[in-house]
Amino acid sequence: MLAAVAGLSLMNVSGEIVASSNPGPGSFAVALVDAIGTADAQEIAGRIRVAKPPLDPRLYLVLGPGEPDPLRLVRAATAGGVTLVQWRDKSGSTAEQVEAVRALVAASPVPVLVNDRADVARAAGAAGVHVGHGDLSAAEAREIVGPAAIVGLTIHSLDEAVAADNAPIDYASVGGVFETHSKVNPDPPIGIDGFRAIAGRLRQRRPALPIVAIAGITEERAEALAAAGADGIAVISAITSSGEPGRAAEALRQAFARGQARETAS
Ligand SMILES: Cc1ncc(COP(=O)(O)OP(=O)(O)O)c(N)n1
Numbered sequence: 001m002l003a004a005v006a007g008l009s010l011m012n013v014s015g016e017i018v019a020s021s022n023p024g025p026g027s028f029a030v031a032l033v034d035a036i037g038t039a040d041a042q043e044i045a046g047r048i049r050v051a052k053p054p055l056d057p058r059l060y061l062v063l064g065p066g067e068p069d070p071l072r073l074v075r076a077a078t079a080g081g082v083t084l085v086q087w088r089d090k091s092g093s094t095a096e097q098v099e100a101v102r103a104l105v106a107a108s109p110v111p112v113l114v115n116d117r118a119d120v121a122r123a124a125g126a127a128g129v130h131v132g133h134g135d136l137s138a139a140e141a142r143e144i145v146g147p148a149a150i151v152g153l154t155i156h157s158l159d160e161a162v163a164a165d166n167a168p169i170d171y172a173s174v175g176g177v178f179e180t181h182s183k184v185n186p187d188p189p190i191g192i193d194g195f196r197a198i199a200g201r202l203r204q205r206r207p208a209l210p211i212v213a214i215a216g217i218t219e220e221r222a223e224a225l226a227a228a229g230a231d232g233i234a235v236i237s238a239i240t241s242s243g244e245p246g247r248a249a250e251a252l253r254q255a256f257a258r259g260q261a262r263e264t265a266s
């Protein structure tokens, strides 16, 4: 697969280089063969344009090996409206994580990201990786997963927002907005006002960066966060503990859409 992509990229970029010198129709083919034969690897690499998987962060489900049937959960939740999935395994071996993520990628109709482990994301063919304070930096994660992958970054404070100004990321996740029982969050919840302040600082420098909110998000809070300008909500328990993941996802999506409508109207 990689060899096929490399070969096609070499052909495409060589074709662009030759076309830019306006050769006549009779000499294009010869010039193309010459360009391929003398191609400079660095120049080709620098000219390749890569398409990222589309990122729709509206309803982001985070789940891990504690779920009794992760694939079934993801199928139901995505049918209900989950737009992005993250595998978050804080203790499994590398081999276990790669196996789990490969299965998830095959089962999920939406992009799957891997928490913390850029190496696992790459090995398992995931769409990208999510990192936070104390993990690989965003730049290090990007080095591993490459330019076509999605890299997400947790932001817990205004200082972290400032530090992220030049980080090579595709979205930021701001939290912990409310108290959560799904992980130990040492800092007090930032609340909706804290979310607004951090999102505002991130958007000063990067107005187009998608920003999701995380921690303790329920249906009611989903609406309030959308109205406060969130591009998405990331949840664990609101879906995994609901008993009906498809319905829970639908309700969260509807609540989020109501909040977005309020934001647009204001
Ligand atoms: C979408 C999303 N947002 C935040 C986090 C938390 O990341 P991090 O701070 O690195 O903590 P761990 O999840 O690694 O314990 C996340 N995973 N996903």
Ligand SMILES: Cc1nc(C(=O)O)sc1CCOP(=O)(O)O
Pocket (backbone or CB within 6 Å): 062, 088, 154, 174, 175, 176, 177, 179, 180, 181, 182, 183, 185, 214, 215, 216, 217, 234, 235, 236, 237, 238
């Ligand atoms: C994985 C994670 N990160 C958080 C952060 O604040 O950085 S909160 C969190 C768990 C969110 O789970 P729930 O939706 O059940 O509260």
Ligand SMILES: [Mg+2]
Pocket (backbone or CB within 6 Å): 115, 116, 130, 131, 132, 133, 135
């Ligand atoms: Mg992490």
